[in-house]
Amino acid sequence: MYAVILGKNPKLSEAEFHAFTNRFGIKVKIIEASRNWIVFESSKKIEHLFHKLGGSLKLVKIVGEGEESIQELTYSKLFTVSIYGKEDWKLWRKLGSQIKKTFKSEGSAKFFKPAKVYAMPSELILKGFPETKDFVFIYGEKLWVGETIKITDPFELKKLDVERPVQRAIFSIPPRLARIMVNLTEVRQGNFLDPFCGIGTIVQEFILQGLNAYGSDSDPKAIRGAKENLKWLKKEFRVKKTAHLEVCDARKLKRCFRIKFDAIVTEPWLGKPLKYNPTRGEAIQMANQLDRFYYQVFDSFRDVLKRNGRVVFVFPAYKLKDGRIYRKERRWVEKLGFEVLAKYTDFEERHKVVRDIHVLRFKG
Numbered sequence: 001m002y003a004v005i006l007g008k009n010p011k012l013s014e015a016e017f018h019a020f021t022n023r024f025g026i027k028v029k030i031i032e033a034s035r036n037w038i039v040f041e042s043s044k045k046i047e048h049l050f051h052k053l054g055g056s057l058k059l060v061k062i063v064g065e066g067e068e069s070i071q072e073l074t075y076s077k078l079f080t081v082s083i084y085g086k087e088d089w090k091l092w093r094k095l096g097s098q099i100k101k102t103f104k105s106e107g108s109a110k111f112f113k114p115a116k117v118y119a120m121p122s123e124l125i126l127k128g129f130p131e132t133k134d135f136v137f138i139y140g141e142k143l144w145v146g147e148t149i150k151i152t153d154p155f156e157l158k159k160l161d162v163e164r165p166v167q168r169a170i171f172s173i174p175p176r177l178a179r180i181m182v183n184l185t186e187v188r189q190g191n192f193l194d195p196f197c198g199i200g201t202i203v204q205e206f207i208l209q210g211l212n213a214y215g216s217d218s219d220p221k222a223i224r225g226a227k228e229n230l231k232w233l234k235k236e237f238r239v240k241k242t243a244h245l246e247v248c249d250a251r252k253l254k255r256c257f258r259i260k261f262d263a264i265v266t267e268p269w270l271g272k273p274l275k276y277n278p279t280r281g282e283a284i285q286m287a288n289q290l291d292r293f294y295y296q297v298f299d300s301f302r303d304v305l306k307r308n309g310r311v312v313f314v315f316p317a318y319k320l321k322d323g324r325i326y327r328k329e330r331r332w333v334e335k336l337g338f339e340v341l342a343k344y345t346d347f348e349e350r351h352k353v354v355r356d357i358h359v360l361r362f363k364g
């Protein structure tokens, strides 16, 4: 039995987890799920593929139920304790001491205090994970006890973002989100296109996942940047595959691509960055204006997508002056032959525009 600990947007991370298990044919039986974690049964395959998830933090191997399962934990000289479902430092200390006592016959052991009652992957890496262990206590309907066996590497994701030779901070999508969006397609292999690729964050992810990677952008400078970034990626991450990059208007894709795509994953032009939170009226006006452009873009997707091809597309939603979020309904996508399979929002505190991520199927 395993558990995954979900990341900072748990709803999106949970959706990614389910899409990911479908994508890689991992059979999963959910035992218990809560806002921040899922306890489940599955084959060992999850251990080998866990690093392909963008939105989960940890994979935990469950060793038993109830506090007596502490006996099942394997000895480690240095460890920490992570508690989920309760925020109780007294309990945290008690569990740590209990584990230390159990380990006594095998040798001395020390435990260290994380910033919260649970350790984040970055803290674990800095303390020497996997030699340094993270013992996990999930307080749900039952108490699940386990040990973290895999973590998503925040330093790798950060490297993909900030060490690239060409950067464009406000326009770029976080690599974590690019990974989540690729999983949301549920397409395991094939031709993947990002028609608003900018400096190539999503295309980078296609390559890292061994997919046939295609990217285009109407701005020649962005394409030059993407080419430079991909050269860097090949060297730093030792990948062999390359991407096909074109200067192309996303409204005229068939002029640039002869092949058909299994999936399109993209964050398009979302309008000018906003300096303030708009009123509802202003948000409606901006969304309507951009929709005229997105309509042409989706019309062009029809020319290059395979039947049943998937699209993961970021539409803009807006954080309004009064704190609410304006999210437009877009019925026209169905008229163009796309079925909306799911919608999720992703919001970064510093942004006024909220990402309204749509997963769609092209009915053909």
Ligand SMILES: C[S@@+](CC[C@H](N)C(=O)[O-])C[C@H]1O[C@@H](n2cnc3c(N)ncnc32)[C@H](O)[C@@H]1O
Residues within 6 Å of the ligand: 168, 171, 172, 173, 195, 196, 197, 198, 199, 200, 201, 202, 216, 217, 218, 219, 222, 248, 249, 250, 251, 267, 268, 269, 270
């Ligand atoms: C939000 S950015 C995408 C950023 C990208 N995900 C990245 O990480 O670099 C939108 C991109 O759309 C491009 N763009 C704007 N209008 C376009 C059009 N009609 N066709 C293709 N690309 C367009 C811009 O040049 C810009 O690079």
